[in-house]
Amino acid sequence: MTIMKPFPRYLALSALTFTTLQAFGQSADLDIIDNTNVVLTPTRLRQPISEVPGSVTVITADMLVKYGIASVPEALRLVPGMAVTQLSGGEYTINYHGSNSISPRRMNVLIDGMSVYRSAFAQVDWTMLPVAMDDIERIEVTRGPNSASYGPNSMLAIINIITKHPNESAGTSLSGSAGSRKTRSATARHGGKFGANTNFWITLDHRQSEGFEQVSGSGFTLPGVDPHHDSSKRDLLNFRSSTELSKDENLELRLAALNGRQGNPLLDQYQRSYPDVNLQERDIGVTWRKSLSPAHEIKVNAYLSRHSNDQNWVECLPALAYLPELGTLWRANPGYVLAIIAGRTPSGGTPADNLLAAAALRAIRGLGARATAPACGTTNQDYVENRADIEVQMTSVLSNSLRFVAGVGGRRDTAESATYLGGKVSNNTWRVFTNAEYRPAPSVVVNAGGYYESDNLTGSSFSPRIALNKHLNANNTVRVVLSRANRMPGIIEQRANWSYLTTGLDPALLGVTEAYYAQSARASGTLQAEKNTSREIGYTGNFPARGLMVDAKLFDDHLTNLISERITLASFNPTNANSLRLRGAEIQVDYAPAPKWNVHAGYSHLNADATTPMELTQYSRNSGVFAASHLLPGDVRVSLAAYRNQGAATGQSAFGKQDLTVSKSYRIGGAVLTPTLTVTHLDETEVRYFYDIGKSITNRIGNQMQYRVSIKATF
Known part of the structure; x- marks a missing residue:
């Protein structure tokens, strides 16, 4: 059976890579396969990277510190094929393999099992994620469709942000930083115990930035208008605890409270005040685990989330x-x-x-x-989004050759907005999923599973996946993956009832002081799920004796039923009439040649064919990252990270930067003090991105050299 069409131009490269890396290890003893590189995200089962059905990038807390990374969006530049575009001081568009920069709705994001993808409005607010950088233990990025494990919206990739476990977070730390564009941050973190059985940590985190130095492209100028009114500010309280109810039972609690403000420049010549956003997020999550036997575990995960955006301005039409x-x-x-x-x-x-x-x-x-x-x-453009989610999951080991995970869940999303929806709209979703890992032979691993979901607005979808991993020996593994993924339209796409009510009209109009703007839009409610049929051939080389791990893949994603149109009040006509083909090759290398050296590198080559230019607005044919870190005598660490994204004429401009990070640790009594300096060189001082057909917006940074100074004290 033909799993995927051939990639002639990449076959020679793949063969050379495989032959070269195979020479590093020829042992036939499959029992000594290194299991230290274990991930959870791809299948919900803990598996070594060599046995997962896909490609995974793991960004550890150590990497975040070494390479001077101060935000989750900047951390994702370490992921091969990830397109990261900063639209303003507090707004990012992030897509795996680019595609539509206006509608980045096809990638799911989890924080400790809680999805922060807002399905009602089909978006992720990257700068307002309810997580502090100091709390992150690792970020697991599944580079490819993962709807088979996490359902619709995991259509191109899934990002799982895993925070530090309370059992390993004792102590206190204080940190602060300042840098270019008036970036400021301060974090206070403490971990301890309640009684004999409960460990916890609590974090207070503040971040702010002035934004870009100039924003242009709106096509108008007004006296007294600040051309770079795009500053952002965020305050966060995070809490996590873990309680051992018994030797076989555990209860975890997560709380988050976030307040933020995002500045927005004027968008049209009729605005007389800035349409800034004040937002709040409140989250609570509970996870209960119980081992029924050494081979069976049950887990119940439930969470509530409330997000509100208040955005109003004065308009003179x-x-x-x-x-x-x-x-x-x-x-x-x-x-x-x-x-x-x-x-x-x-x-x-x-x-x-x-x-x-x-x-x-x-x-x-x-x-x-x-x-x-x-x-x-x-x-105004005010809205409130609420989510309630509960899931029951069972993990079982049936034999040495077969184990599986299965579960059921339900979610209720409610969105309320007089402007966007004409009131309140709810969507109830039900799901069932399973994934089985089967070993028909010691050197063969088969992963098979699927995810069925049904909701009130669109209907049902099924996302299956089957993969075969073949260990050629203890160090070399090849895989073949075939999957189908989906994205269900959000509430705004299916139930929009969009109109603007203006209050306090001055002068009054025909004796009234409030009236609706003449333009309005209403959704047809007939959209269907977007679909992705994905094929992948991959290779994993794991050579622990040499500190080397390599992942390479050829991929072919065929996206159909795409909702690509720009959703605006003047032109609201989303359809399923578009498609996109993404084909290419990627390689990722992690290398530790010596105890004091670390190297991370990745490269992605992408060919994209689309029925509409909207799906090429964040397209980059070539992109890559190279990062190296070395620990010098005296606890001095020097790291260099270089990022490059080719860009495309259809949308985003090219992007490149180099970060030099130097840090040194001092031990003073019972404390460790670590000052860090990160100096950034930008290849381009302009960031251009697609705004509308024939239109683009350009953000300008006046200085190619940027810096950030931070200091952290750990007790």
């Missing part, structure tokens, strides 16, 4: 824009309204459209000179 007659005409025939605004006589519609147009023109004439005079008032 021509008074005619608030006429109800114009709004009625817009809902019947938007083209007629555009013609009237342009000063043309509308034509070509139905007789009913003509009658509505005549009524709108009479209303405009009735206003006289007031029609084009500004009417100012306050409008």
Whole structure:
């Protein structure tokens, strides 16, 4: 059976890589396969990387410190094929293998099992993630579809942020940093015990940044407007505890409270105040585990999450824009309204459209000179999103050759917004999943599983996966993976009822001080799930005696039913009419040639073919990372990390930077004091990204050299 189409241009490279790496280890004793590189995310079973059904990048807490990484988005630049674009001081677009920069909705993000992908509005708020960098133990990135384990929205990749366990977090640490663009951070962390059986840690974290030095591309200028009004600020309280209820039973508790503010520059010439966002997030999660026997474990995971965005501003539109007659005409025939605004006589519609147009023109004439005079008032894009999720999972070892994980779960998402939804909309989701690991022979591992989900808004989907890993010897493994993944449309895509109510109109319009803007949009509610059929051939080389691990793969992802259209008030017409083909090759190398050396490198080559240029707006044909760290005498560590993304004419500009990080640890009494300096050189001082057809926005950083100084005290 043909698993995937051949990649002729990569076969020679793959053969050379395989032949060279195979020479590092020829042992046929499969029992000595190194099991230190163990991950959980790909299948929900703990497996060595050589046996997982896909490619995985593991970013450890040690790597974050060594390479001077101060945020999760910047950490993801270490992942081969990950496209990371900073849109403003507090906003990122992040996609595995790029694709649509306007709608980055196809990658799931977990923090300790809690999804922070907001399915109601189909987004991840990267700078406002409820996690502090000092709390992160590791980040596991499954580079490929993982809907078979975590359902829709894990369509291209999944990021699992795992925080430090309370049992290993005793002590106190204080840290702070300052750097270019007025970046500031301060973190206080303490771990201890409650009684004899409960370990915990608590963290207070503050971060802020001034943002870019200039933002342009909106096509207008206003006196007194700050061209780089994109600062961000975030305050976070995090708590995690672990209680041993018995030798076979454990209970974990997670709490998070986040307050943030995100500055936004003016988006059009009618705004008279900045549309800044004030946000809050409150999360609580509970995980109960019990070992029923040495071969069986049950786990119940439940969490509640509430996220609110408050965003309002003053708008001064021509008074005619608030006429109800114009709004009625817009809902019947938007083209007629555009013609009237342009000063043309509308034509070509139905007789009913003509009658509505005549009524709108009479209303405009009735206003006289007031029609084009500004009417100012306050409008908003406020929304609240709530989630309740519960899942029961069973893990069983049936024999030396067979083990599996299976579970059921339910989720309720509720979104409330007078602007986007005209009120409150809920979506109930039910799921069942399983994954089995079977060893028909000592050198062969078969992973097979699937995830079925059904929701109220779209219907049902099934995401299967089957993979075969063949150990050629103790050091060399090849794999073949075939899977199908899905993404279910969010509430905003299926149930949008989008309109802007302006209050406090001054001067009053026809005796009223509040009115709806004439333009509005309503979803058809007929969208279907996006789909991805994925094929992968991979190789893992693990040579613990040499400190070397290599992962290489050829991939072919065929994405169909894509919802690619830019969703705007003036043009709200999402469809499933688009497709995208992603083919290429990736390699990742982790190398520790000596105890004081560490090297991490990755390269991705991507070919993309799309039915719409929207799916190429974050496309980069070539991208890569090289990072090396060395510990010098006297506890001085020097690290260099270089990142490069080729960019594309269809959307994002090229990106490149080099980070030099130097740190030294001092032991003073019972404390360890570690000052760190990170100096960054930017290849480009402009970041350009796609905004709309024929339009782009460019962010400018005045200085190619950036810096950050930090100090951490651990007690």
